[in-house]
Amino acid sequence: MTKVKICGLFREADIAVINREKPDYVGFVFAKSSRQVDFATAKKLAAQVDPGILKVGVFVNGEHSLIKRLADEHVIDLIQLHGGEDNDYIAILKRSVHLPLIKAIKVQPGTDLRGLDYDVDYYLLDGPVPGSGEAFDWTMISKLAKPYFLAGGINCANLEQALAVGCYGIDVSSGVETDKVKDEKKIATLVRRVKMKKGRFGIHGGQYIPETLMEELHKIDAAYEHYKNDPEFNRELKKLLDEYAGRPSLLYYAKKMTEDLKGPKIYLKREDLNHTGSHKINNVLGQVLLAKKMGKTRVIAETGAGQHGVATATAAALLDMECEIYMGKEDTDRQILNVYRMELLGAKVIQVTSGTMTLKDAVNETLRVWTGRIDDTFYVLGSVMGPHPYPAMVRDFQAVISKEARQQILEAENKLPSAVYACVGGGSNAMGMFYNFINDENVKLVGCEAAGKGVDTPYTAATINTGSLGVFHGMKSYFCQDEYGQIAPVYSISAGLDYPGIGPEHAYLNDIKRASYLPVTDDEAVHAFEYIAKVEGIICAIESAHAVAQIIKDAPKYSPDDIIICCLSGRGDKDVAAIARYKGVEIYE
Amino acid sequence: MNRMKNAFTKKAFIAFITAGDPDLETTYQCILEMEKAGASLVEIGIPFSDPVAEGPVIQKANIRALNGGVNTAKVFELVQRVRQVSDIPLCFMTYYNVVFHYGVEKFMAKCQDIGIDGLILPDLSFEESEEVNQFKKRYDLELISFVAPTSQNRVKMIARQAEGFIYLVSSMGVTGTRSSFAGGLEELVALIKQETDTPVAIGFGINTPEQVKELSQYCDGVIVGSAIIKIIEKYGQDAPKHVREYVKEMVAALG
Ligand SMILES: Cc1ncc(COP(=O)(O)O)c(C=O)c1O
Numbered sequence: 001m002t003k004v005k006i007c008g009l010f011r012e013a014d015i016a017v018i019n020r021e022k023p024d025y026v027g028f029v030f031a032k033s034s035r036q037v038d039f040a041t042a043k044k045l046a047a048q049v050d051p052g053i054l055k056v057g058v059f060v061n062g063e064h065s066l067i068k069r070l071a072d073e074h075v076i077d078l079i080q081l082h083g084g085e086d087n088d089y090i091a092i093l094k095r096s097v098h099l100p101l102i103k104a105i106k107v108q109p110g111t112d113l114r115g116l117d118y119d120v121d122y123y124l125l126d127g128p129v130p131g132s133g134e135a136f137d138w139t140m141i142s143k144l145a146k147p148y149f150l151a152g153g154i155n156c157a158n159l160e161q162a163l164a165v166g167c168y169g170i171d172v173s174s175g176v177e178t179d180k181v182k183d184e185k186k187i188a189t190l191v192r193r194v195k196m197k198k199g200r201f202g203i204h205g206g207q208y209i210p211e212t213l214m215e216e217l218h219k220i221d222a223a224y225e226h227y228k229n230d231p232e233f234n235r236e237l238k239k240l241l242d243e244y245a246g247r248p249s250l251l252y253y254a255k256k257m258t259e260d261l262k263g264p265k266i267y268l269k270r271e272d273l274n275h276t277g278s279h280k281i282n283n284v285l286g287q288v289l290l291a292k293k294m295g296k297t298r299v300i301a302e303t304g305a306g307q308h309g310v311a312t313a314t315a316a317a318l319l320d321m322e323c324e325i326y327m328g329k330e331d332t333d334r335q336i337l338n339v340y341r342m343e344l345l346g347a348k349v350i351q352v353t354s355g356t357m358t359l360k361d362a363v364n365e366t367l368r369v370w371t372g373r374i375d376d377t378f379y380v381l382g383s384v385m386g387p388h389p390y391p392a393m394v395r396d397f398q399a400v401i402s403k404e405a406r407q408q409i410l411e412a413e414n415k416l417p418s419a420v421y422a423c424v425g426g427g428s429n430a431m432g433m434f435y436n437f438i439n440d441e442n443v444k445l446v447g448c449e450a451a452g453k454g455v456d457t458p459y460t461a462a463t464i465n466t467g468s469l470g471v472f473h474g475m476k477s478y479f480c481q482d483e484y485g486q487i488a489p490v491y492s493i494s495a496g497l498d499y500p501g502i503g504p505e506h507a508y509l510n511d512i513k514r515a516s517y518l519p520v521t522d523d524e525a526v527h528a529f530e531y532i533a534k535v536e537g538i539i540c541a542i543e544s545a546h547a548v549a550q551i552i553k554d555a556p557k558y559s560p561d562d563i564i565i566c567c568l569s570g571r572g573d574k575d576v577a578a579i580a581r582y583k584g585v586e587i588y589e
Numbered sequence: 590m591n592r593m594k595n596a597f598t599k600k601a602f603i604a605f606i607t608a609g610d611p612d613l614e615t616t617y618q619c620i621l622e623m624e625k626a627g628a629s630l631v632e633i634g635i636p637f638s639d640p641v642a643e644g645p646v647i648q649k650a651n652i653r654a655l656n657g658g659v660n661t662a663k664v665f666e667l668v669q670r671v672r673q674v675s676d677i678p679l680c681f682m683t684y685y686n687v688v689f690h691y692g693v694e695k696f697m698a699k700c701q702d703i704g705i706d707g708l709i710l711p712d713l714s715f716e717e718s719e720e721v722n723q724f725k726k727r728y729d730l731e732l733i734s735f736v737a738p739t740s741q742n743r744v745k746m747i748a749r750q751a752e753g754f755i756y757l758v759s760s761m762g763v764t765g766t767r768s769s770f771a772g773g774l775e776e777l778v779a780l781i782k783q784e785t786d787t788p789v790a791i792g793f794g795i796n797t798p799e800q801v802k803e804l805s806q807y808c809d810g811v812i813v814g815s816a817i818i819k820i821i822e823k824y825g826q827d828a829p830k831h832v833r834e835y836v837k838e839m840v841a842a843l844g
Binding site for chain 1: 637638639641642643644645648652655660661662685686687688689690691711712713714715716717735736737738739740741742743747758761762763
């Protein structure tokens with residue numbers, strides 16, 4: 001991935017932004033400039049910079065003694081020579097200071113870039129007038145003998161061209177300023193765009209998967225890239241979503257809940273009204289249609305609550321695919337009706353008895369089975385997780401939720417909501433609910449995690465609140481795990497949220513603080529399940545009840561002018577028996 | 590000095606064992622017995638809660654080991670014990686999260702410190718391998734590359750960068766004893782050999798001397814895991830001598 005250097009820091013206020021956005025390098029200018037810093041200021045600022053970010057000292061024919069002092073006191077990690085320094089100067093400097101060197105080159109028509117032979121580690125190609133904010137003609141750049149930074153006039157507008165040059169890193173200063181000082185938003189936008197590598201969300205995502213599956217993942221990626229822009233594919237998918245799944249789903253104004261909670265105006269995005277009773281159908285129709293286009297004849301899937309399994313079995317029946325669903329034994333016991341439903345739909349349900357016998361083990365087993373038979377088989381993953389391209393593909397298929405909701409709320413209220421809420425297992429309904437609001441900075445995005453018996457007990461599945469960075473199920477993200485990286489058994493009353501990880505894009509939205517993830521306990525969710533049934537006459541899924549519960553808690557923080565939307569990801573018929581049991585009532589189906 | 594090369598001075602028999610199954614003492618004894626029986630290299634599996642590339646036999650070994658209280662720190666101690674009496678080339682085989690969570694560089698430094706020669710991480714794809722590769726030289730470790738029956742289009746890319754040895758996966762699917770292998774293995778070996786001198790060892794499913802005899806005609810080594818684990822599963826603490834006999838028989842079949 002191309003590195004980013006944000007140069008010319010001199011204000012303490014900028015360091016917090018830097019530490020949040022994490023460019024690879026920051027630069028302190030010790031030469032005459034409007035951004036010049038002295039030793040003391042640089043030392044103070046440098047001490048506050050996140051240790052993962054390298055600090056570059058920028059000098060124009062700088063005094064060796066100053067450079068040495070800065071190096072010795074760890075104020076700088078690299079030295080950028082931005083004046084007329086030659087190899088003699090460099091040789092002397094190297095005797096006393098042992099830091100990597102960057103030599104800046106002013107590029108003009110006729111500059112011989114191939115012939116450069118400075119004894120340094122990197123070059124930095126800049127326009128003829130450094131600091132002018134003007135870009136030079138990048139087509140002049142030929143292959144260099146050393147890795148180089150590209151500088152001069154790079155900003156969010158010409159970023160794509162800059163990245164296409166093929167440099168080691170880009171160096172930006174005035175391009176992320178407004179009125180000569182660093183602009184928080186510009187830094188954030190620029191750094192995030194550079195870091196948004198395909199298949200990555202910040203540091204999260206990737207493809208951590210056995211070699212046997214890699215070629216197939218690339219094929220799926222290529223097929224998806226093709227079909228997502230194919231009008232015919234999109235027409236077919238839209239027809240299925242509208243005529244078969246029943247989209248668009250309603251955006252329902254929950255008047256009684258609003259009046260009762262005396263907080264914001266509450267709307268419910270009714271994914272529970274979709275065919276098969278949850279948001280899962282949005283993703284499944286997309287993936288099974290793609291599988292069909294790829295010539296596959298068999299689909300396999302994992303399922304937790306059984307909702308994704310039922311949706312996959314449904315799509316397989318409709319689109320004439322052979323279908324196998326893998327489900328942990330714990331879950332086949334809790335969700336016996338869904339097992340029978342899948343079988344009615346013609347799928348084969350395989351009980352998974354390894355590990356904790358829940359969703360994560362179902363994913364393990366589906367991956368294993370897939371590894372054994374790839375040619376005719378497509379793995380329909382149920383959430384925004386797994387190796388690339390799944391997190392992005394599932395998100396795109398679920399994004400229809402927020403695409404509709406955004407339009408619907410504008411039509412109904414003529415303004416955007418203050419916040420949107422959704423429950424988070426792997427995170428597909430939440431990603432679908434968030435996606436088209438991410439750029440609406442004033443819309444808060446709230447994910448509700450299953451805290452089970454509480455985040456301070458081992459009986460929890462709240463990944464963001466209790467987990468740590470790891471690599472599992474093909475992706476880098478946050479996971480519940482022990483001190484040795486063993487994946488922890490997790491617990492929630494909700495089979496659909498009972499997963500030890502979270503999709504990589506959520507991990508990223510959490511890192512950059514664009515979304516927040518709050519824990520909701522079993523008790524709170526069950527209470528909300530009963531509450532919304534009594535108040536609104538809606539029996540929602542116990543998963544969705546986690547989002548409802550958080551809204552009940554947060555309502556007092558909002559004013560009547562605020563609007564919030566809750567994604568009601570599924571309906572609750574499947575949960576009735578389990579809730580009764582939780583309340584100590586035995587019912588027999 | 591990295592000992593990996595010593596494993597391939599002749600056709601290699603590579604043995605896999607899950608550390609701590611059924612206990613660390615048995616693992617220790619098995620490693621030494623396998624060396625005596627002629628094993629060229631031992632892959633020591635650090636158990637993981639969710640071994641996605643593993644069939645039921647090794648899955649269960651992982652669970653037995655974890656239930657017995659084995660952890661990464663204890664496996665390091667096991668290696669230190671082995672190193673006091675043996676110079677056999679050793680690799681760790683585990684899942685990437687075990688390494689990642691420990692800290693990649695810290696883990697690799699520790700490996701060098703205790704005398705591990707290579708890492709086998711089945712869920713660290715070629716695409717993501719830079720995270721480990723960047724520290725290989727510094728800590729004198731090899732990261733073993735995988736090639737699978739589905740890798741035709743990827744062989745060149747993988748082989749060019751491969752060091753230590755190449756782990757050629759014999760069949761589609763997960764580990765476990767098998768009676769037949771994917772077609773085209775010999776062609777894959779030939780493709781690899783066009784790109785690199787790095788030795789090629791075939792693994793996944795091998796369990797009989799006849800299979801060893803056949804495969805070792807065209808590769809540089811065979812890797813046997815599930816078959817050894819089955820013996821350990823059957824005999825428990827009594828396993829070391831049975832494992833020795835089995836390995837002896839398999840080594841004798843090498844071409
Ligand atoms: C109704 C419902 N909501 C939510 C989820 C959680 O999944 P995700 O976080 O991917 O939306 C599930 C999963 O089974 C579900 O069935």
